[in-house]
Amino acid sequence: MSDVASNGRKIPVAILGATGSVGQRFVSLLADHPWFEIAALTASDRSAGKEYAEAVGWVQESPLPDDVARQVVQATEPDAARECRLVFSALDAGVAGTCERAFADAGHLVVSNARNHRMDPSVPLVVPEINPDHLALIELQRGGNPSGGAIVTNPNCSTIGLVLALKPLHDAFVVKTVNVVTMQAVSGAGLPGIPAMQILDNLVPYIPGEEEKIEAESRKILGRFVDDGILECELTISAQCNRVPIVDGHTLCVSVGLEQPASVEALREVLRSFSGEPQRLRTPSAPDRPILCLDEPGAPQPRLHRNLDGGMAAVVGRIRRCPVLDFKFVVLSHNTLRGAARGAILVGELIRARGLMG
Numbered sequence: 001m002s003d004v005a006s007n008g009r010k011i012p013v014a015i016l017g018a019t020g021s022v023g024q025r026f027v028s029l030l031a032d033h034p035w036f037e038i039a040a041l042t043a044s045d046r047s048a049g050k051e052y053a054e055a056v057g058w059v060q061e062s063p064l065p066d067d068v069a070r071q072v073v074q075a076t077e078p079d080a081a082r083e084c085r086l087v088f089s090a091l092d093a094g095v096a097g098t099c100e101r102a103f104a105d106a107g108h109l110v111v112s113n114a115r116n117h118r119m120d121p122s123v124p125l126v127v128p129e130i131n132p133d134h135l136a137l138i139e140l141q142r143g144g145n146p147s148g149g150a151i152v153t154n155p156n157c158s159t160i161g162l163v164l165a166l167k168p169l170h171d172a173f174v175v176k177t178v179n180v181v182t183m184q185a186v187s188g189a190g191l192p193g194i195p196a197m198q199i200l201d202n203l204v205p206y207i208p209g210e211e212e213k214i215e216a217e218s219r220k221i222l223g224r225f226v227d228d229g230i231l232e233c234e235l236t237i238s239a240q241c242n243r244v245p246i247v248d249g250h251t252l253c254v255s256v257g258l259e260q261p262a263s264v265e266a267l268r269e270v271l272r273s274f275s276g277e278p279q280r281l282r283t284p285s286a287p288d289r290p291i292l293c294l295d296e297p298g299a300p301q302p303r304l305h306r307n308l309d310g311g312m313a314a315v316v317g318r319i320r321r322c323p324v325l326d327f328k329f330v331v332l333s334h335n336t337l338r339g340a341a342r343g344a345i346l347v348g349e350l351i352r353a354r355g356l357m358g
Helices: 021-030 093-105 132-142 157-173 210-221 264-272 277-281 341-353
Strands: 011-016 036-043 086-089 109-112 150-153 175-184 224-226 229-231 236-243 250-258 291-293 314-321 327-333
Touching: 011 021, 011 093, 021 036, 021 341, 086 093, 086 341, 093 109, 093 150, 109 341, 132 150, 132 224, 132 229, 132 341, 157 175, 157 210, 157 250, 157 264, 157 291, 157 314, 157 327, 175 210, 210 236, 264 291, 264 314, 264 327, 277 341
Parallel strands: 011 036, 011 086, 086 109, 109 150, 175 236, 291 314
Antiparallel strands: 175 250, 224 229, 250 327, 314 327
């Protein structure tokens, strides 16, 4: 299970939970990836043994790649990925905790989209532009064994858009207080989604566990790596989450209280100039600019702006003074690209670029 990219070949990777909506995104995005190639697909026992085309109900806009369509789906067991050092997990939270730990114990590097291990003290919760230094926790998990396995997690899809906007503001002005109200797309609920009679002509002001995840994960991501752990950011944050009849793209209305004085122009400049390690390393899935600021009064909007920069940019608009806190603005983030599969692939690229494959 070696990193063979140095030999001019692509790194074989496995996709766990490959038949679900996020798993399908992984397939479509990795089919022509310059660094990685799909070597193994896993799913539930009812899909194991079937060709992928037979097992999957393909719902992506791009056609199912022919070579992947013929691959045989395997049961989600570590032996299925024996040739794959790197594993991308799109498993449902109901099974992800145990399965991902089994793969890590077997020596695999698991990049997970599930919530199960995000808040584990030894597991990095990574947005590559924000906290790449948290990947040092991989060595802690390995316990001195350079070929050992580990788990790295991709944050909640709404959290990612929020912290991308908060990070440059926190570095420049110190964010002390955040109030965020989300309008989250139905694709965030996975397949088969929300029944039409519950979401059409409606807004559902409750997504189980979502508010707690945004509040806790943001503090961990914006925290500092010290000694052998993460010192969480001292940030007071209140989240309210709503499901709305949008296919893709989570919209967040954010208000922030700052410790240092600032202006609307200063906020806009700090956000526009923000860049991170993936941009410096030019990893394949990294957007040119992780934050795009739009000046039009009606921006951002999901249908118009969610796919900017490959769906990997946090799109910020309506930056203005707030009479309750200091400033308020709107953030749009693509939940199934930056917030799921492509964001996790970017994490995998950063692991490889940092020489952490083992």
